[in-house]
Amino acid sequence: MSRIKGVFAALKGQRAALIPFIAGGDPGLTATVPVMHALVRAGADLIEVGMPFSDPMADGPAIQRAHQRALAAGATTRAVIDQVAAFRHDDSRTPVILMGYVNPVETMGYEAFAHACQAAGVDGVILVDMPPEEAAEWRDCAARAGIDTIFLLSPTTPAERLASISAASTGFLYYVALKGVTGASHLNVADVAARLAVVRALSAWPVGVGFGIRDPHSAAEVGRFADAVIVGSAIVERMAAKKTMNEMLADVEGFVRDLRAALPAHASRMSP
């Protein structure tokens, strides 16, 4: 069983998984591995690591700046994959998902990228600006390397696309909870719950919810019905606000611990 499958299977009927996001190489390359371990200590079930991109069109200011810091510090796609490999020296259990944009991946080549991910112990990849319609070649390469391809759903996804996106996805589905970019805060929990019911009727994959979850309160609300709660900008902002590495690690660990503690027990739901 893949690490991602294993985590969702173990948590089924208990609580939502917690997926923190950090930008790989932010604020510097040496920060990434220690932060990842801190996230695990705080209770992260999976970790999402951003691959730096000069033009992150789906991201708000917090993650844009994080990408810029990472690039300024010399981070590259390859370097971020290497950080995952370094993380795997001490953690063979926690699934790691890379999230990024198409151009750096195409530049490396789908095949080479998939192999590098496999060798480093990456479990899944999200390419924000690559919908399933354009992803046939990438999905083949990923499948051969045993890498999950996680596609996004959004409030604007027409019902007729839900099934085809689900069919293209492996691992889990990522529901973008609001119309907007990362870091937005206009989350409407009731809307998300209603949409998730529709998604579940059409797909057997676990559904993670991200965008707009910024604190233990919103994590708790979404965690009542989602299979995973994804928190990004709020963590990235805290990292940017701290001066020393130790302060930053302690702060992030404390914040993620609070998020995790807030996740409520799942009333046993009919399995999808």
Place this chain on the structure above:
Amino acid sequence: MSYEQPDARGHFGPYGGRFVAETLMGPLADLERAYAQARIDPVFQAELAADFRDYVGRPSPLYLAERLTADAGGARIYLKREDLNHTGAHKVNNTIGQALLAKRMGKKRLIAETGAGQHGVATATVAARLGLACVVYMGAEDIARQAPNVRRMRLLGAEVVSVTLGSRTLKDAMNEAMRDWATTVDETFYVIGTVSGPHPYPAMVRDFQAVIGEEARRQFLEREGRLPEALVACVGGGSNAMGLFYAFLGDPGVDLYGVEAAGKGLASGLHAAPLTAASGRGVLHGARSYLMFDADGQIRDTHSISAGLDYPGVGPEHAWLKDIGRARYVAVDDKMALAAFHRLTRLEGILPALESSHALAYAHDLAARLGREAALIVNLSGRGDKDVESVAAYEEAQTCRA
């Protein structure tokens, strides 16, 4: 030659497509449907034709530049006078079309990215006329070098948002406009200003701009009773070039030249010439095309004296026309463009936009090469009033350094 591009999913060969975040996939499908209906609707086409005639002032003249021709000492140089359009550039052809579509779709708010400010002005103009709200994203560097257009947009009631992250030019303005659109999709229509972006924009913008070439072909035939040897147009994203070229794609005797910005020289790396420098193929702003990026796939900063050409990508149809050999792409640097700017001003009493000056510079050399029996058409895509201050500032800086 049979030429049916793009395919049903917006691909021009391996280029184009729809590379956007999921939030924009539904709205793009809606737009595609609305445009497909409008395109074959005689009412829409009649509205568009009336606006072109009565509001834009079309057809724009095809002008034989006799003194420029004599100066080049070769082929007759005709200018397609898009600079005489209302608002001063070809950009308005497209914004009128998209705004009519926005109205049909019930959208209340237009957003746009702009580099030189011409597309921003053209969008603000149609928004004022239709009573729609308008927000224009513009890189901080471009706001400084195209100040007259910023003032015009504000007078027209548009909000101009300065984009300060990234390279602070056109590409960053486009990122920001896409972020706005993803947030406000229900009420907002995103008016993209060139033949790039996700499907259906490259084909739709081309169709709205195709009036340039349709007119020019007819006008030239009336005038000379034959077709010209060559067409020349500058290429930023590529809309004025596609607009001029499209009606001539099936005329194999007409050579097509797209002129990119070589900035401080192709060898310097400080340019905006993804097709000429053949930097590679990549994905940005929703489409696959030629693109300028580094070994890690990060988009490279560009440079051009003209804000409207200062962009690392290019419309996917140009990538396709390059690969199939139907069009040729060349580049002209800042200095040559500036010389062409002065030349046209002094010889013909026409102040060209710095963007169009790139096409003029190449056409001057090409005319000499083609010889006196030949004729060519240059797309004079815009007027240079907006550039008066920045040309003065540039030349002052050059003199100080010298």
